[in-house]
Amino acid sequence: xxxxCPTHTTNPSVTLSVHLPxxxxxxxxxxxxxxxxxxxxxxxVELARQNVLRGTGGPFASIIIHRTSGQLLSVGVNQVVAxxxxxxxxxxxxxxxxxxxxxxxxxxxxxxxxxxxxSCEPCAMCMGAILWSGVKRLVCAATGDDARxxxxxxxxxxxxxxxxxxxxxxxxxxxxxxxEGKAVLxxxxxxxxxxxNGKADD
Amino acid sequence: xxxxCPTHTTNPSVTLSVHLPxxxxxxxxxxxxxxxxxxxxxxxVELARQNVLRGTGGPFASIIIHRTSGQLLSVGVNQVVAxxxxxxxxxxxxxxxxxxxxxxxxxxxxxxxxxxxxSCEPCAMCMGAILWSGVKRLVCAATGDDARxxxxxxxxxxxxxxxxxxxxxxxxxxxxxxxEGKAVLxxxxxxxxxxxNGKADD
Numbered sequence: 001x002x003x004x005c006p007t008h009t010t011n012p013s014v015t016l017s018v019h020l021p022x023x024x025x026x027x028x029x030x031x032x033x034x035x036x037x038x039x040x041x042x043x044x045v046e047l048a049r050q051n052v053l054r055g056t057g058g059p060f061a062s063i064i065i066h067r068t069s070g071q072l073l074s075v076g077v078n079q080v081v082a083x084x085x086x087x088x089x090x091x092x093x094x095x096x097x098x099x100x101x102x103x104x105x106x107x108x109x110x111x112x113x114x115x116x117x118x119s120c121e122p123c124a125m126c127m128g129a130i131l132w133s134g135v136k137r138l139v140c141a142a143t144g145d146d147a148r149x150x151x152x153x154x155x156x157x158x159x160x161x162x163x164x165x166x167x168x169x170x171x172x173x174x175x176x177x178x179x180e181g182k183a184v185l186x187x188x189x190x191x192x193x194x195x196x197n198g199k200a201d202d
Numbered sequence: 203x204x205x206x207c208p209t210h211t212t213n214p215s216v217t218l219s220v221h222l223p224x225x226x227x228x229x230x231x232x233x234x235x236x237x238x239x240x241x242x243x244x245x246x247v248e249l250a251r252q253n254v255l256r257g258t259g260g261p262f263a264s265i266i267i268h269r270t271s272g273q274l275l276s277v278g279v280n281q282v283v284a285x286x287x288x289x290x291x292x293x294x295x296x297x298x299x300x301x302x303x304x305x306x307x308x309x310x311x312x313x314x315x316x317x318x319x320x321s322c323e324p325c326a327m328c329m330g331a332i333l334w335s336g337v338k339r340l341v342c343a344a345t346g347d348d349a350r351x352x353x354x355x356x357x358x359x360x361x362x363x364x365x366x367x368x369x370x371x372x373x374x375x376x377x378x379x380x381x382e383g384k385a386v387l388x389x390x391x392x393x394x395x396x397x398x399n400g401k402a403d404d
Contacts, residue, residue, distance in 0.1 A: 013222075013303060014226055014227070014299070017217065017219045018217070019218070020216040075215075087331050087335075092289055103286050105286045106288060124326065124329060124330030124333070124366075125327050127326060127358060128326030128328070128330060128359075129288070131355075132288040132357070153333075156330065156362065156363035158358070164357065164358035196334075
């Protein structure tokens with residue numbers, strides 16, 4: 001049901017519902033604050049790994065954390081194939097759900113600061129989405145090259161894209177727990193996970 | 203309600219519903235095929251204009267068309283502020299709804315080809331989203347500079363981003379009905395529409 005417009009429920013052209021897999025609440029302890037960068041990234045990577053092991057999506061996940069308290073705001077795992085929606089990358093899921101939770105269109109519009117940890121460097125779409133989300137810090141595990149190495153396309157994302165984010169005031173850290181993030185990508189490949197790049201006949 | 207997982211309905215951390223404004227079906231004739239590029243872009247621009255005039259969102263809209271029949275697959279208007287979701291640009295709305303309608307994660311995975319008409323050149327996020335959507339043709343009205351001129355940020359999108367899309371097999375046309383698209387941006391500015399760029403204290 002569209003929560004705002006009940007009459008729209010039957011028309012697939014104007015309403016849409018998305019959701020995280022049911023197992024999320026088995027893995028995520030929403031009450032437990034995460035204080036170290038290692039612990040935060042470990043959760044992002046674990047969510048990506050569980051998404052692969054449980055067969056619910058691509059090998060990518062992100063979490064958004066309130067910087068001073070370490071409280072989790074939201075998490076996202078890739079749901080592109082599972083929900084027939086090419087925009088549902090882990091970063092986009094986490095951003096949409098985090099903004100919904102705070103009822104804001106920008107996490108940068110309050111005195112509280114948020115940071116996004118992602119199991120793999122963002123594709124071009126997610127680089128833009130991260131900028132618009134208002135998070136103040138972006139921390140990445142696996143590299144874009146790691147993703148390309150198993151056959152994923154990252155789209156038009158360049159070194160100057162990272163410079164653009166930094167110029168916009170976002171602190172960017174790359175390569176944190178990179179081997180662990182890369183291992184999830186390789187696990188996906190070993191399990192015969194679907195590669196999808198928006199092109200014809202993928 | 204999350205259509206797949208009714209038990210998730212009460213948890214804002216794991217489910218999300220989005221929708222187009224109620225007036226969409228007053229403006230869009232879903233049965234009427236559009237055969238000329240001018241007619242297609244005129245609808246995209248009109249949707250952006252109605253979104254401004256009716257106060258339901260930012261001055262941006264997109265439509266996705268089945269190339270050979272001219273039938274509308276989906277439409278999208280900017281819903282960032284209206285639905286507290288920084289990812290709900292017109293392009294993303296049209297892509298999500300179009301893929302849902304066909305129950306596919308790539309519009310490029312069939313023998314049918316689709317094209318996306320947007321009232322303004324895509325931001326960085328939407329450039330990526332368009333690539334993953336599998337549309338075969340991108341047609342733009344107002345320019346990124348037109349959007350920047352009224353205060354919107356386009357993010358890390360560069361000339362080489364367009365080259366990347368073309369190399370991926372997407373036919374890109376820019377500047378179609380550009381004055382009309384730009385006029386909608388200026389209308390939004392005149393009406394005191396909210397500018398939002400993801401930065402703190404916008």
